[in-house]
Amino acid sequence: MSKVSQFFKRFYLGLVLFFLYIPIVVLIIQSFNAGKSRAKWEGFSFTWYEQLFHNTSIMNALWVTVSVAVLATIVSTIIGTLAAIGIHAMKKRPQAVMMTLTNLPNTMPDIVTGVSLMLLFIFANIPRSYTTMLLAHISFDIPYVILSVLPKLKQMNRHTYEAALDLGATPHYALLHVLIPECRQGIVTGALLAFTLSLDDFTISYFTTSPNVQNLSTLIYSATKLGISPTYYALSSLMFVVLLVLLLVVNKRTKEA
Amino acid sequence: MVENEHLIDLNHITKEYDGVTVLDDISLYIRRKEFVTLLGPSGCGKTTTLRIIAGFETPTSGEVLFEGRDIVSLPPYKRRVNTVFQKYALFPHLNVHDNIAFGLKLKKLPRAEIDRRVDAMLDLVNLSGYGKRRVDALSGGQQQRVAIARSLVNEPEVLLLDEPLGALDLKLRKGMQLELKSMQQRLGITFLYVTHDQEEALTMSDTIVVMRDGHILQIGDPKHIYDEPANAFVADFIGESNILRGTMVRDELVHFAGQDFPCVDFGFGEDAPVDVVIRPEDIMLVGEDVGQLTGTIRSVLFKGVHYEMIIDCGAATFKVHSTTMQPQGSRVGLSIVPFNIHIMRPMERPGREG
Numbered sequence: 001m002s003k004v005s006q007f008f009k010r011f012y013l014g015l016v017l018f019f020l021y022i023p024i025v026v027l028i029i030q031s032f033n034a035g036k037s038r039a040k041w042e043g044f045s046f047t048w049y050e051q052l053f054h055n056t057s058i059m060n061a062l063w064v065t066v067s068v069a070v071l072a073t074i075v076s077t078i079i080g081t082l083a084a085i086g087i088h089a090m091k092k093r094p095q096a097v098m099m100t101l102t103n104l105p106n107t108m109p110d111i112v113t114g115v116s117l118m119l120l121f122i123f124a125n126i127p128r129s130y131t132t133m134l135l136a137h138i139s140f141d142i143p144y145v146i147l148s149v150l151p152k153l154k155q156m157n158r159h160t161y162e163a164a165l166d167l168g169a170t171p172h173y174a175l176l177h178v179l180i181p182e183c184r185q186g187i188v189t190g191a192l193l194a195f196t197l198s199l200d201d202f203t204i205s206y207f208t209t210s211p212n213v214q215n216l217s218t219l220i221y222s223a224t225k226l227g228i229s230p231t232y233y234a235l236s237s238l239m240f241v242v243l244l245v246l247l248l249v250v251n252k253r254t255k256e257a
Numbered sequence: 258m259v260e261n262e263h264l265i266d267l268n269h270i271t272k273e274y275d276g277v278t279v280l281d282d283i284s285l286y287i288r289r290k291e292f293v294t295l296l297g298p299s300g301c302g303k304t305t306t307l308r309i310i311a312g313f314e315t316p317t318s319g320e321v322l323f324e325g326r327d328i329v330s331l332p333p334y335k336r337r338v339n340t341v342f343q344k345y346a347l348f349p350h351l352n353v354h355d356n357i358a359f360g361l362k363l364k365k366l367p368r369a370e371i372d373r374r375v376d377a378m379l380d381l382v383n384l385s386g387y388g389k390r391r392v393d394a395l396s397g398g399q400q401q402r403v404a405i406a407r408s409l410v411n412e413p414e415v416l417l418l419d420e421p422l423g424a425l426d427l428k429l430r431k432g433m434q435l436e437l438k439s440m441q442q443r444l445g446i447t448f449l450y451v452t453h454d455q456e457e458a459l460t461m462s463d464t465i466v467v468m469r470d471g472h473i474l475q476i477g478d479p480k481h482i483y484d485e486p487a488n489a490f491v492a493d494f495i496g497e498s499n500i501l502r503g504t505m506v507r508d509e510l511v512h513f514a515g516q517d518f519p520c521v522d523f524g525f526g527e528d529a530p531v532d533v534v535i536r537p538e539d540i541m542l543v544g545e546d547v548g549q550l551t552g553t554i555r556s557v558l559f560k561g562v563h564y565e566m567i568i569d570c571g572a573a574t575f576k577v578h579s580t581t582m583q584p585q586g587s588r589v590g591l592s593i594v595p596f597n598i599h600i601m602r603p604m605e606r607p608g609r610e611g
Contacts, residue, residue, distance in 0.1 A: 157346045159346035160348065162313055162340075162346070163340070163342060166339055167334075167408075168364065169334055169363055170334055173363070182349065
């Protein structure tokens, strides 16, 4: 009896995973299909990958995506780490208020964040561009950095910072040489998380960029309207692999910490 | 050993947090090379006093003088004091050597000089060869030694220690008490030590400051505090005591437990209410016929060095320590020499003597 129920449990789980991942598997297989037809396998080939790297609009979008992700990661990691240190030093009440304000954007649907940022830029009369997209990415990355640095600060002996001052360190020196090294693990995890989120964001980018500055996700979205070329299968497959690796690294770090 | 010059003066220090007074008009001084202990139950303000001297707290009012100069507005990193924290607060991302070298690096000493002084310190705290170890790989006692070395290497004028032995087990604590005391004498550094452990205070200190509820109850050397406690609280806190309500009949005669006793105290006036304090080891058990009081032994506990007996004398119950045991239920006589009867006004608050 238990063997049968065991079998059904596994079978059910397998079914769930199968339906979750079959589209991606199909996508990856199709990206190696030599023919243009999706119904017929015409042999294994790297054609689409070659075309991918010769397609200037895709290469431009790749540059936008990566550069936005890198810049947003750097800026949000700095701001987020300093914010976490500030929040940690607060008294209980204001700290609780700050944490709610930090958590709120994470629970909000991306579409709400995207639309409200767009409205903000319109309201402030800032034309949407690369810069507005970058600002948007920084703003949605910051809470994640705060949330990964704060637990590290909480774990720390509350006298460690005072010990540094006591030994002659100025507050500035103590920040750079004691506080930040102490929560380095949390900072790196936060940065990786910010980079991953920035890399695969579509909704917020869509609302905050101009039509002539496209990142990969907005480019793919506009391409689907015209009928999609298998080049995009290759592109999507690559993005999937990169994000998968990043996610595995983040998960491993979070478990170790 | 202790010099007469005042190194630190606290004058009328008051500290309030959100309207709650944690230190109420505290005044005390610390002399050069003195080992001063702030002793009291938790919440008495001893740690706050220490943190005010270290510079982590600013007093609401009053002045902190260091060699006669007010340092209230001086940040901690400019004060010539170092602190050993309760749970050590070592830097986990640095190894033992770099933890100890932290303060010296800030002073921009040459590398060779730093290494020499760190090695000398490791030697002093019996951790030679541990320089490359991670601090979280050390035992509690070893971490404690690193914390002490990290502070002492800076050659502070005063070393502040906040219950530094609190996390160690009894045997290790006893050993460290002796080591700390001998270190203090050898290096000639002033120590300000915070503890709630009266035995620790009696063992190590030149001067003990007994505190309670943000007030100083008594300041004196260990023997003085033990033998002449200023009030019933100090007597009870330092060692064990029998504390009874009594009346001072006249000079050198006190009435308690239904009887008059000759004593050596005077100046309380006639028929004044007083607290009478008698140490359990100062009550002698004698024959029933020759005692000043007679009573029945209610219980006997073996305490290692002595027996602790509770004796019911009708009008009062006494705790008595004696190396000879009397069986439970037997009748005994109690005798107290006048010198061992301590008379005090209920809760007085004296300043520092001598």
